[in-house]
Amino acid sequence: MGKRKEAKLASNWKQLSASGGIIGLLVLVPLITTRTDVITWFYLTLLYIALSQSWNLIGGYAGQLNLGHAAFFGAGALAARYIWLHFGLPLPVAILGGGLAATIFAMIIGLPAFRLKGIYFVIGTLVLAEILRLVFYTILPEADVMPMKLLGTYSLIPRYYLSLLIAVLTVVIIYWISRSRLGLGLMSIREDEDAAEASGVDTQRYKLLAFTISTFLAGLAGGIYAYYSAAFRAGGLFEPVWTFDAVIIVFVGGVGTIVGPIIGSVFFVLLKQILSLYLPGGIHVAVFGVLFIIVVLFLPGGLIELMTKFRKRTSVGEHLH
């Protein structure tokens, strides 16, 4: 076996065992601690990992800017909530139903938009999220509250494990895609759509495929939230903040990488906790906005790029000795 191949296999094993170890630890979290704030923190981070990775697929790998991701998260959350809470079906059915609901909306925008130039997709997703937000604030203005009986027996633990399951599932799927022929095709579309077409890539079909998977996963993430949240207003599920959180996590973490959104989520949830302690109202959102713009303009590779640069600098230092 060639040296390069040997090294690759070795690093694959390293990655696999590291991931396995981390997942193992995460499984143990509720058994190690009973502090709800800690478990909630983990839960939130996992939710954001799932949501941001789902955006990473269409935005980071395929390069299509979906600025209305909230539409799919919200559709998933609302559908899952109704299927589980109001129609009384088992949770797995509800979660899957949420994913499905999200992809239905994805088709509504994706099918017409991907036939046209990229800007129509951007506008289409923005418009969709906003319209859904307004429509649901109008037709479901009252908060959707968990019944007393349920609140009485509410336990954070299953919510945590659900978020762990979906986060792991999402990361595995995105990881697998990124190493596959599909992933390569998506990246070529991101880099240069015309050249990809000329090289035989059916760009329209692949964009639609990436979008379908991305929105399905976003819908699953919505389901996590629906299962967790004691009360929410339907319209609130479609607020732009859900899109923005996903997008900023991906960019700050490292767009188009697997580890980026994971690091980004941890960083984001931590920073959010800290900032909301010291800053009034929603100012932490503004801080993230500024951070986001700085990343886009000056550090497009995000934290991953920063880490790589740092690693290069320190390893060069070693060489000099």
Add this chain to the structure above:
Amino acid sequence: MIFILVAQTLVNGIQIGAMYGLIAVGLSLTFGVMKILNVAHGEFLMVGGYIAFWLFTLYDIDPLWGLPLIAIALFLLGAAFYQLLFSGLTKFHEEIKMKNTLLVAFGLFLIFPQIARWLWTADERAITPMYSGESFPILGIQCGYVPLCGLVMAVVVILGLHLLLTKTYFGKSVRGTTENWKSAKLMGINVERTYLITFALGAALAGLAGVLVGMTQTVTPDMGMPWTIKALIVLVLAGIGSVGGAFFAGIILGVVESVSAIFMGPYTVALGMGIFLLILMFRPQGLFGKA
């Protein structure tokens, strides 16, 4: 009786449509010339509304007289943001430029409402000079004084813009730059400055629309996005690239909404989406765009 109802609906639609058109034209201009889709366009509208509100509340300046002030203020604000954030991106080739400017604008869209909420609270503000509620009948139709002024203002501004773009040197440089910025540069046109002024103009137009909205509806920190969306729908309806068409498409949308409100009531918001999808599926070049 029916005639009055129909005519009233039409007039209402035209008046609100003029506002749609005004804000859409600014967005269309920015995108058409520089390929920057400013999703924070509505934020400039919001700022315009707030400035008009404070000028009126603190200094008793009638919003209609304050319009030129708003226009200048937003022009400067737009120019500042362009220079600070977008000017560095214009040198990239089109796809990267479009993506990155979009992302930066998206960042702005999140920052503005928070700053506004922090500075001015989330309270709804309405700009209500003495003549606010007044209306007078024309041919039996009640025309609100304010909406009518708004319509007149919008038409005047659009005509002014049209003259600017067709009769002046600046207008020529805009058209030249839109067509092919490389050849424009070779011909001696200062492309950078053209971009700067165009962006600032777009912001100013949004600000003016903001004053109108403040007078006919309310001003809140979060009003930006819904108006940006409206502008985007009008943009697609008109046809991306048709700046003049954006104004007419705005009026058309206003009228269609006004008529549909009779049947659809609170669900009229979904109408915009429906129109958007229809255009995408059957006439992507919009009403006035080239195929």
Add this chain to the structure above:
Amino acid sequence: MILEVKSLSKAFGGLVAINNLDLGVIEGEIVGLIGPNGSGKTTLFNLIGGVITPDSGEIKFNDREITGFKPHIVCQSGIARTFQLTKPFAQMTALQNVMIGRMYGSEPVRSMRQAEEECEEILEFIGLGGRSLSVAATFGLVDRKRLEIARALATKPKLLLLDETMAGLNPTEMEDALQLVKAIGDSGTTLIVVEHVMKAILDISSRLVVLNYGVKIAEGKPQEVVQDKKVIEAYLGEQ
């Protein structure tokens, strides 16, 4: 006839780019396509490649009509092309660039491993062997052109359209490029080559086609065509 273009026309607004053009290409030929700037050469490539659709006329490849087919279908049918200004997948490695061609082209391979192996060979053949894991954005002009050709070759084309490969190359690089084009021709691929560098095109073409204002004004053996009065006038007119 591997490629048949019949009565092809395309206008942009008022400007006629291709005017009732007939063109036939025989399998195994290397056809040189020349003409002053704006004569429609790249437009013709775009029409054949499916990037734009003609206003009238037809394009047939191996007796199958491909007029108006989308670019990826055209590629999968066996026609590959390069671009005047190279279009690499900048953030992807050279190997990945070529793998796209191999995995999505006319004889698509689904196994990543197989694609990797075969694409390493293609890169070796084209002279980029050591740089397969380098990111395309780091490549200079010459290597970018090589990469573009490698990617096109990876799609296993029967017909390859080369758009101004020699532009910007120094004499040594041009010589290498010529050898490469000849080698591609020798391996059985039919070629249509657009060039401005006369020496190069005369060297490699078995036949020359001259366009001016979207119309074919001359066609035939390179040495004869170059002496054709109409051709000389067309180029002088450009002066």
